[in-house]
Amino acid sequence: MTFSVMSERLTGEESLERDFGSLSVSKRLVRSVSQKLKKKNPRVEGEEGNARGVSLSCLISLYGRGGGCKVGADTGDDLGSQQGRRRSSSSDEGKGYVPVCGNEEASVDCFSYGMREKLWRRSNRKGIQVEEAVQNRSPVNVFLPDDILEMCLVRLPLVGLMNARLVCKKWKNLASTPRFWKMRREGMFQSPWLFLFGVVKNGYCSAEIHALDVSFNKWHKIDSEILRGRFLFSVASVRDDVYIVGGCSSLTNFGKVDKSSYKTHKSVLVFSPLTRSWRKAASLKHARSSPVLGILEVTSDCLIIKNQHPRSERRFSRSRVGGISDVYEDPHRLSVRRQFGHSLDEKPYKFIRQKSERFNKDHRWFILIAVGGLGCWDEPLDSGEIYDSLSNKWTEIPRLPVEFGVACSGVVCKGLFYVYSETDKLAAFDIERGYWIGIRTAPSPPRVHEYHPKLISCNGRLFMLSVSWCEGDGQIGRRNKAVRKLWELDLVYLTWTEVCIHPDAPMDWNATFASDKNLIFGVEMFKIFGQVLDFSTVCRVSDTDTNWKHVSRNQVAHELDPTSCATKSMAVLHL
Known part of the structure; x- marks a missing residue:
């Protein structure tokens, strides 16, 4: 009995010694691995400054399958537990990053001491500068992405936009591209501007x-030095x-405004207010002063091509009375449209609508018509010309109808x-077909003949x-007075209807008016x-x-x- 107990005790002690031996071998193995790790990273220290070892679970979590270091890897024994995860943190003593092994949770950071903070400050340098500038109450340099900066600039009024373009080269380039101006037009950020030309100051054409x-x-x-000394021109x-x-x-x-000895110009100038630049367009066929102008913008879905007929194919349909053709179908219904013949020295033509794949929707293609005015010898003109901006050429059109009189006003509608x-005669030029149409209205609005409509x-x-x-106003004893009225022509029944009365007395016989979308602007100037004195007015046109x-x-x-008062002219732009 005693022998059996002693043998069991001896057997238990031998197994315990074997367990301690195996434990000592694992400690030596871990100690050697820890020393190698210290040689690679001498800053790694223990939690309390004593000799420390690294558990096998720490090594397994530290090195992944690919053999690389996992930054911020979980080093706790229970890898699946959410409570055993903690971000890496630097030591309070400033010696480095401390790996903690065993039963406590830790994470390992591969960056050397202070590198994380340096990288963070480098990536957030602009934010730190802004915070320091705000604390020191110093100017702050704000850097915006180009797309956001472009959206801010496109919403500025024109004067603010011109000042912003002077800030730096980058802002100037952003606010000068065709894409920028297209965004400004389509975004309805523009406002109307009224330009007054042809004024005289101190006796000279300003x-x-x-x-x-x-x-x-x-x-x-x-400033427009190119217009110095020029007067009685028309603008569109x-x-x-x-x-x-x-x-x-x-x-x-x-x-000076002196017509005792003068020169009438053929030249055409183009002014761009956005860039304050000037350029020359093709010159007129005939020199004119105070011509009547009309503008027609060509749509993107069609082209208008000018074709001249050969001399052998010219056909003239003349009636027996006055060389006027017979009455034909009338889209105005109640009007009488007449096509007038041409003299042999003129070049008849017609317009053909034709689609083209080369047409650029952003291209500014328009047609400018100039008729009437005064010639080189101050004689009234009845000829006309048409300008194609795509080819930059002027082409003659048929003359005004016979016995039409001197043209005083015109517009494209x-x-x-x-x-x-x-x-008091009204005519219309069919731009596509290339002939004049006489229009009879019933009746014409009564007017004072000293004031041109x-x-x-x-x-x-x-x-x-x-x-x-x-x-x-129908009251006895009240003096008659002159008023300026706005009339509208019904394009179907050709009848004039009074719309409203202008608030100012018509003191200016050469008052200028121009339209922009649903607005009518007017400038009156008189002595x-x-x-x-000068008065600028605007009328908003609506159905009600x-x-x-x-x-x-x-x-x-x-x-x-x-x-x-006599030399001024006006144009309206949406800028």
Whole structure:
């Protein structure tokens, strides 16, 4: 009994010694691995400064299957437990990163001491600079991506945008691309601008253009040395450009409005307000002063091509009376349209609609028509010309109808170029077919003949501004007075309808009017009591209500000469 107990005890002690021996071997193995690890990273230390070992679970979690180091790997014994995960942290003593093994959780960071903070500060340098600048109350440099910066610039008013382009080269390039201006037009961020040309100052034709920012009611001056000494020219606006056509200049007294010895111009100038640049377009066939102009923009779905007929194919249909053709089908229903014959020295042509794959939707293609005006010897002209911006060429068109009179106003409306004469006759030029149409309205609005009527096209509607007498509102003893009225022509039944009355008395016999979308702008300038005054008005056209209101009063004319009343011209752009 005693022998058996002693043998069992001896056997248990031998097994315990074997267990201790195996444990000591594992400790030596772990100690050697730990020493090798210390040689590779001498900064790795224990948690309390004593000799430490690394558990096998720590080594397994430290080295993955691919043999690389896992940054921030879980080193706890229970890898599946969420409670055994902790981010790596640097030691408070600043000696390095401490791997913790055994039953405690830890993670290993492969970066050397302080590298994590350096990398973080480098990647967030701009944010740190902004925070330091805010704390020190110093100027902050904000760096925005190009797309966000472009969206900010495109929403600025024109004056702010021009100032922003002066900040740096990058901003200038962003705000000068065709894509930028296309975004500005399509985003409805533009506002109307009124440009006043042909003013006279101190006896000379001024080299200044006055521009009114309608939104802020503020006038600006633009130097235009190229217009110095030029007067009695006509202007037309198309998109972002203004075309200056014809005009006169004195030969003996350069710069003054002197028609005793003068030269009539054929040249056509183009002014771009956005870049404040000038360029030349093709010159007219005939020199003209104060011609009547009309603009038609060509749509992207069709082209208008000019084809001249050979001399052998020319055909003229003349009736027995006055060389006028017979009446034919009339889209205006109640009007009488007549096609007039051409003389043999003219070049008839026609327009053909034709699709083209080469057409660029962003290309600014338009047609400019110039008729009438005064020639080189101050004689009235009845000829006309048409300008194609795509080919940059002028082509003659048929003359105005016989006995039409002197053209005083014109505008393009729904593909037809309407012209009104001083003898109260209305004609329209069919741009596509290339002939004139005589239009009879019933009746014509009564007017004072000293004031020439002005045709206006607004949202596909044809208007006319004329001055007529008002009989004292029907009250006895009230004096008659002259008022300026706005009339609309029904393009189907060809009847004139009074729309509204202009609020100002018609003191200016050469008042200028121009339209932009659903707005009609007017500038009146006159001399009274030895002082030149100016009034700028705007009328919003709608189906329900049409009213005038003032946008500017006496801000420009007090510096100008009274001659400006007769030489001024106006254009409206959306910028």
